[in-house]
Amino acid sequence: MGDTTTATMPDAPSIQSPTSPTFPSTGYSKHIVLTTYPGQSGVDPVPLVWGAPDAKSRGPVIVTRGAGMLKRRNAMGAHGGSYSIYNALAIAAGDLDVNFRPDFRNSEPTFNFPWQPSWADKTKIVSMDPFGHDVVNQFREELEAGWDIRPTMAVTRANMKLAEIGEAVKNGQLDVDGTIVVDPSGEVRVTKVAVEPVWYLPGVAERFGVDEGTLRRTLFEHTGGSYPELITRPDLKVFLPPIGGLTVYIFGPPERVSDENVKLALRIHDECNGSDVFQSDICTCRPYLAFGIREAIREAQNGGSGVVIYFRKEGRALGEVVKYLVYNARKRGGDTADKYFTRTENIAGVRDMRFQALMPDILHWLGIKKIDRMLSMSNMKHDAIVQSGIKIIERVPIPEELIPSDSRVEIDAKINAGYFTTGRQYTMEELTAVKGRGWEKWEDVTH
Helix, strand or coil: CCCCEEEECCCCCCCCCCCCCCHHHHCCCCEEEEECCCCCCCCCCCCCCCCCCCHHHHCCCCCCCCCCCHHHCCEEECCCHHHHHHHHHHHHCCCCCCCCCCCCCCCCCCCCCCCCHHHHCCCCCCCCCCCCCCHHHHCHHHHHCCCCCCCCEEEEEEEECCHHHHHHHHCCCCCCCCCCECCCCCCEEEEEEEECCCEEHHHHHHHCCCCHHHHHHHHHHCCCCCCCHHHHCCCCCEEECCCCCEEEEEECCHHHCCCCCCCEEEEEEECCHHHHCCCCCCCCHHHHHHHHHHHHHHHHHCCCEEEEEEECCCCCCCCHHHHHHHHHHHHHHCCEHHHHHHHHHHHHCCCCCCCHHHCHHHHHHHCCCEEEEECCCCHHHHHHHHHCCCEEEEECCCCHHHCCHHHHHHHHHHHHCCCCCCCCCCCHHHHCCCECCCCCCCCCCCC
């Protein structure tokens, strides 16, 4: 195993093959490196010390296989998370030069978040690069020398417009202050932070209570063997996985977020496209998101801080295809609250794969030390945050008047399963009487 594992493309395939006949025009050599091994000739990864006190001593995250950096990489995976595939398609189609290097001029953050002790703590942040927003300043010399180093975070400012916020202004629930809510239509100023996942594998393994070898093997096997260096390069400890990231929405001055002397209202929200965007009434996702945004704005207007964090974990991280399959099973099998989780477990094997163990990392990056109002009913989120050392003063469930009528199956099943509530808790027997709307006039067939 001392040599690089390689393959060589044929000069001219005589039969149909997946190889493009214009292969040389892509800019790749015909010599393909499938994987590398530690200690082989020329392999010399750029030093990367996770948990170092500053970016320079930590080192840049290098994942590129091009520009002579193959043997100097110190991380696996690719920038862009799931969007890395589109990047590959653009190169294959000839729309993007394989050797393209971004010009980052004027792309710097609109707010410089202050350094936090957690940035240098390899137990507090394991799923994102704490210096990923400032690579242009921190590694300017390396970039000028031609190294392909890319930000994994971006900080910007924008205006937001949400129908429910417009209604809250119209109904007198929110004021037009001219700074946060800027006009009577409910337009809101917001600071946004986008984050791509960067995993420090020893820390991720520890969070999930498994050994690093088991984590690596499982990731390798269940990404179809896409990342062989999870197995062949145990010296590489950082992995950029092909998954979605998160976005932070900050209402009010961003510097207040880490200030323990002011109140913080926080909503941690996991993606639900059907409700968040298309306003399905089968769950409480959009109503709770809108409520969380409203309360975050209200706290900021009162001199505190408001934060909403949106994770790309569609369908409890089971995906939208599985989610819709579950919908079918629920509707055709009798949609009652007592069987709500059973329908998911029958198809996915588990009821939830969001696994909130990595979620608190962004809170530590922001410098959050306490949450005055946690706008969530999830015990998984609550427990992960508290166990990471952040205090939660008050938990706020979704108000009854915001719960859509056809979402009682979901919300009552969750409350019965242990979700926080200040209202009534139903027994399993009572849940049998909580029924969802069927497919009347769509599919009136009994299965």
